[in-house]
Amino acid sequence: MVAAMLSAVPVSAVIGENRQGPEISLRSYGRSGAAHSHSFAQLVLPLAGAMALEVAGRGGVLRRGTAACVVPGHRHDQEARAANRFVVVDVEAAALGDRRLEQWAGQPFLPVSPAAGHLIEYMGSLLAAGTASSGQATLWLPLLLDALQPDRPVAVVPRLAGLLAALEADPFRGWSVAEMADRAALSPRRLHALFRQDLGATPQGWLAGLRLARVQHWLTATDLSVAEIAYRAGYADQSALTRALRRQTGLTPAAYRRQERSKLRQS
Structure with missing residues (x-):
């Protein structure tokens, strides 16, 4: 199903310098590499975007609402075609x-x-701001493991799959909840309930995350001005984009761009 594994590009410092405690990093994935395995266990926790992942012959799509757990020795590969962001443990x-x-x-x-989703977002914010510590990681991991639900299988909602693909393909379209519900052949109330249940976000909250992930990609990978990015992403003005990004990362667009490019140069 997956042709090649994507190389991980760290976009914030890894916390935890030895294997006595967890090592947690914020990563984006590209489109090159090879299937691999490792001697430690790994959790891949989506913050934004999506990625196809195959673990020991089992395939799935990681997006908000679904985590991947890779045990030692299991070969895995992945493929992403758009901007994405993951907390990796x-x-x-x-x-x-x-x-x-x-x-x-x-x-x-x-x-x-939902509890695990809040913990993932919390750690993602700390990593993005560069304020996460080894002590926080050690305290955070048991809470995350407790909040994850390994005894309940991932719910497959075919009626949402097409809508999610459409949102990811064109996140800057003027999607209304009514239009999303119509695309999924659901009532707006049922759509909202399914998003909350399976993705831990409202439909508009999910869409906002997709848009911001694309903004973060543009800031890191292009020389577009902040004003141009705000326009392309559908924000009312540059200030609206700044507020949204600051809520997510604790940084202004200019500061975020400097931070991410500095880390890419060091990688």
């Missing part, structure tokens, strides 16, 4: 226990509960 198998590893081996894709 590397942790020694001994810190997880045999029972959890057995669950992950049989079920590498897990639903993200």
